[in-house]
Amino acid sequence: MLKSFFRKIVVAVITAEAKLVLKKYRPKIIAITGSVGKTSAKDAIFQVLSHFQFARKSEKSFNSDIGLPLTIIGCRNGWSNPLIWCRNFVEGLALILLPVRYPKVLILEVGADRPADIEKVAYWLKPDAVVVTRFAKVPVHVEFFASPAALLAEKSHLIKSLKADGVLVLNADDDDVAGLSALFRGRVTTFGFSGTAALTASHYSISEKLGSKMPAGVSFRVNYGGSSVPLSLYGAVGRGVVYP
Template sequence: MKKIFRQYLAWVARLMIGRYSPEVIAITGSVGKTSVKEAVWTVLEGRGRIRKSEKNLNTEIGVPLTILGAKPAKSAGGWMAVALRAIGEVLTRGPRYPETLILEMAADRPGDIEYLTSIARPKIAVLTAISPAHTEFFSTIEALAEEKATILRALPEDGVAVISRDNDLAWEKRGKTKARVISFGFHEEADVRAVEADLVSDGGAPSGVVFKILYQGSAAPVHIAGVVGRGVIQAALAAAAVGLAKGMNLVGIAEALGGFDSPPGRMRIIPGIKNTTIIDDTYNASPASAQEALQALRVSGVGEGARKIAVLGDMLELGALSVESHRSIGKLAAGSGIDLLVTVGERVRDLGAAAREAGFPEDRLEHFKNADEAGRYVQEKLRQGDLVLVKASRGMHLEAVVRELMAEPLKADDLLVSGH
């Protein structure tokens, strides 16, 4: 029944695309898809009627729902109503259908991207970094890269491919398309490049990022508050490339990015109890994103007497790469200037073991089975001004740790991934 309904949704979504001919901007990659989607929305907002994927509607069900402007139902009757409304939308052409669709596309299994782009062929495709993430159903990282690169093959010759220049796996796939290619990143050869990137501090704790965007000899400064890490800058650069591909002015793009609000659980800064600062990166985790999060923690400052604490949970869906990936992050954590390392889950035991082998002190390493236990422990150990990174795959629900530590828990539904 589910298969039939999936096919029906895809059929109606194709009809909708054919009837209204919106410009499709499709985004895929191993990390940063949602942040890029939100950044593209921020840049393009106000330039016509635009619709974007909401929450995690990036699958074989979610993408058609976005095209149809529908939400997931909670019952069989609800799904029937979705089906009836969908065909009604196609049959009764209205003037308000979006001119642009910003669609996030996930690749959990081989063939996913080909299927999704057969429903909505992109005019602009964004390929973020490719790294071990959701590799359970892929034999190698190269197989995953080939799957992600399918989005480039779907482009028409007059389309635009926006590709990370910092990620070799992504960049080497540029030959998969005859469309115009715009690269982005920190790489000196990137078309849309970030320079002079730095943290903004408030009382010693991080409060945002600043950088300049370079493009064809022009430069524009950007300040994004409430978030840290290279990931948000990468997302901003990708969005800038999309804006430039659509003929926007660099200065206008930079001004728009100043209002970018990073999605919940993506390196967001949240005030904590005891005048502490929390870096909430609980939405998802892969080796690449964990490395970036630890780098952000390493370069962040703290006040006198304050410490850096990392709460790290399992990275899920890594398949055969799980042990190696967790161990690599453990070795990295040992050299990241962390004063207290707290691990949560089963797979992350490999991370803790590797950290110990790399010289991390045993008395500053604690392990817990679940987020609630870890949250209570960290809350008891907090000192004034501490900086706490909380990072794990979504399935570990480490937002419970953030909720335990945040200064205003009544705002949890608005600020944490569990409320979205």
């Protein structure tokens, strides 16, 4: 009972601080959801954008009603330690009251463990871009929802909160994901192996180590707007590694 009450207080405080931080600094927000590949997509987007501007990504799987505000504030999880939480509260206030160098872009992984998890954060997060990766046939945490369709509906709250001038990025290889385009009237772009996608991967093959038949990685081409670029990834195999 006490632990639950303490958690509610923590969530209320850091959420209020996160809202004020966003209002003050107005960073661009890229929100990533799906049931497969969120973390990989987040890391890949950060790896690219961080070369061009000050960016911050969710650490580990900070994708809950606690993790998202903590990422926005830039603090670590205090778990059951009240001293760490007090320090987090102070650091949040400092961001709000003092001039601080703050990221221009936030790359946030947004997940749903229980019904209303995403709905509760979507109404105030207001992302500039939403990326939807993929939905497994039997998604993780589906046992807490009435059906896989109910989990999909929960994820869709993020799209409904997307800014009107934002962009929705969808995996064209997943029919459930591709169908989400109907929820947004603004700019929608797609990616995948499918020829219907705006950005496609083609000519996929597994590369071998020199002088042996052991797999070394994968090679493929990325095609967009009439241009085609060859890419190679080493240390991993499978079509799944192409998506991030």
